[in-house]
Amino acid sequence: MNEFNERYGTDSVREFTVSDADAGPYSLAEGPDGALWFTLVHRGAVARRDPDDGRVTVHPVGDGPTVITAGPDGALWFTEYRAHRIGRLTPGGAYSSFAPRTPEGGPFGITAGPDGALWFTLSSADRVGRVTVDGEVTEYPAPGAFPSALTTGPDGALWCTLNQGNAVGRLTTDGHGTAYPLPTEGAGPVGIAAGPDGALWFTEIGAGRIGRITVDGAVTEYPLPDPAARPHAVTAGPDGALWFTEWGGGRVGRITADGHVSSYPLSRTDCEPHGITAHDGALWCALETGSLARIEVRP
Template identity: 95%
Template sequence: MNEFNESHDTGSVREFTVSDADAGPYALTEGPDGALWFTLVHRGAVARRDPDDGLVTVHPVGDGPTVITAGPDGAVWFTEYRAHRIGRLTPEGDYAPFAPRTPGGGPFGITAGPDGAMWFTLSSADRVGRVTVDGEVTEYPAPGAFPSALTTGPDGALWCTLNQGNAVGRLTTDGHGTAYPLPTEGAGPVGIAAGPDGALWFTEIGAGRIGRITVDGTVTEYPLPDPAARPHAVTAGPDGALWFTEWGGGRVGRITVGGDITSYALSRTDCEPHGITAHDGALWCALETGSLARIEVRP
């Protein structure tokens, strides 16, 4: 167990040191146990922050743990980008890895699917995989190049960003894929999340925009005030808005379903915010420099 109790408070934003600067907090999720779980991409570990006392417990796993999410089985699941595996970790610390069928695929995004299984992207292999809670793995061709983040849509399909295909992809649970090209060239979509409005919302890291796509494929783009913001991850907040990290500017942004945008500065412009999730009535994001930031949701 590692104990980190330092914090930095700037009004609506509070930061908590959870690792040394070299460990690299990357993505985070609220676990089935109510705690905040996050990956330490450069340490090869997954950590848990206790919701009561803030103590951090670190669990060694495979190389390059990246995106993490809660599974339907009471465990957290995550991708191991450099080890080319999918990891499962229980609240008690029991760890199990699962190998995709395609070697060297570079698993990145992961989400709980509509069918009780976990779905993940193999970015380097242009494939999307499925793993049951018992470890049975199947794979399908992605609908475009370099599938990155993915999420379950309101239509019962999997939706993913196609980072090098400049598109958003839809994949049914039987493997049928469709790609929807983006209007802006070089958008480089990364994060994606289901919104409260029945649409999917995504980040365009290359274009400095937030995108919205309906389940029938209609795309709307919203330019950010800072074109160099490099928005990375996005999540639905408890306030009916979408929240996202601005990796290029050290900020967290908020966009309403009507397109109104505000942002919150973090302690440093170079703190490298990546993953973001709702937890305990607030928004939390992982800063690769060694902290987690909590952003208060104000009415």
């Protein structure tokens, strides 16, 4: 029996089919209505899983919906990577979208900012954008190459991974950027989240590591048991630890604030877990093969 089963029990991971295998569940977020919302990147849709009966409702949107987040206006906001737009969907299903100022920018990451606006990355254009809930768009140069995921830090700035710059970037709300290089070459950082310890935590998909950076720029890296795990997304869990997806091995990982790593298998090594979020006291991750996995968290 592995460490996960010893601590949580064999019934603590459940998977729910929410689409066909070609639709591609990718990113998820808890909505203002208490439901779980997720993108179907290959179907051009955003879906809602009802918290009571598990019923899935699918809403067509623009091409390539990728990362999704809850906005300050009671709507869901998401990037449309292939349509090069920022999408907005109300819990009632009303859809609208906004064009960044830079065309063909490849919007990827998105987060609610500290200033009441939504912030997003334009990975292909090396820029970071800001859109108000009324649709007014501003853009700034990213502090490095290929900005990917981003989040609001405890210091009131935006923090993003610079996937091709091998660095983590910090951007103030007035557009001043700073890059912090990573110690490991070819780390390829992707996911990033604010941790419960006042630091930012990120995944190194190219190096098989989880990184931690303080708001002063001090970086620590933690190697995973499987160097080929290809960690992708990361989120703070309800248990005070950070949880992340291992795209390369079909697992969900957990790392404590002091660096203790555990890795727990999902049903298939090729299930392609991508986004992960806390919801209803558990961790949920999107499996690109057509399911959502729920991981129970126990004290």
